[in-house]
Amino acid sequence: MHRTKVRVASDLLDANETIARANRADFDRAGVRVVNLMSAPGAGKTALLERVLIDGVGELRVGVLEGDVQGSLDADRLSALHVPVTQLNTDPGFGGECHLDANMVRSALGAMELGEVDLLVIENVGNLVCPAEFRVGEDARAMISSVTEGEDKPLKYPLMFRTCELVVVNKIDLLPHLDFSLERFLENLERVNPGVEHMLLSARTGKGVEGFARWLTAVAGGEAAHA
């Protein structure tokens, strides 16, 4: 049974790559750069986006595609900021898919007004495993690791940390109240993804958030792009 499962998954990943390339071609044609934003549940993806969208990202027109198992809580939060937000729910899958895949994103393309945005941020389902395995047509990948999650996460979820162009370390306002060694976390990160760009910030206080806005601007300008 195990062998069979691996084969099915590999076929799925092949199909996913094909569709991801098609998405990417459509995004390119529309002149839209795309960021795939990932993290564990509650690490602060929506909070960081809220903060960045309130401050604005230069002259960039930013749109958001919200991936959730169920509901539209995050999309509701973000659309209050008057940015175009599209909700994608994964629950037609068995009990809810734990990640976005290229075909799900493709099914949302028709609902998005790509001509109205320069940069699309795709907020993936909160999960440190499967989202890293499925490209969706993005130019760059960013992930958020909250300091409340512990120093060992790069070693326990290596594919996620390895597959991203940017690692955001969030909730640094809580550092004084935690047994968390930033030094050890960064050592672990260096072990799984040597030299990867990282930044420290607090989406709650706003400290360091301008660095993430600058990174988004660079991606929109064609830098930091994934091959």
Add this chain to the structure above:
Amino acid sequence: MHRTKVRVASDLLDANETIARANRADFDRAGVRVVNLMSAPGAGKTALLERVLIDGVGELRVGVLEGDVQGSLDADRLSALHVPVTQLNTDPGFGGECHLDANMVRSALGAMELGEVDLLVIENVGNLVCPAEFRVGEDARAMISSVTEGEDKPLKYPLMFRTCELVVVNKIDLLPHLDFSLERFLENLERVNPGVEHMLLSARTGKGVEGFARWLTAVAGGEAAHA
């Protein structure tokens, strides 16, 4: 493609149920009660187990089965406490499976000395989606939600919160430093799983941890068991 995926998944779930029942029969024969412990990454599963195992759970002999994508960091932490720990890595799957399933647990049965334990705690992979979909032969399910993850989690990952006999709210020592309304979290929990048992604790300070030890004792005694 979507339709095909759902069918594959459903076959997988059928096979999983069959194997889960076989596991359960083996555990019953050995007189071992089994808890499936789940949470998002970094919510404190290992920290809570460490705390409980240091204090001891009455006269119970507790064993642990550690599920991780890669590595044995948690198993190393727990085996320092001189309890029998078995490590199960899910990375032979594509990029690492995001959950334990019944067949993975079955493959570990031979490595476990079931005669030496009264209660087996299976620490699942950190993930709020798929672990809820795969029974592994457990008598009861517990999940941990950390207050750092936010109040909305029951609404965003309803199957996980609905499928558990116990919801542990961890990291309450951080409450003074967060914008987290415990009242709203509990309202959300009540919406998805009315009347479910819950407890507040801090694995870090030890506050409330004796409640979890009592719950484990009840499970070992045949209470709080899942049908």
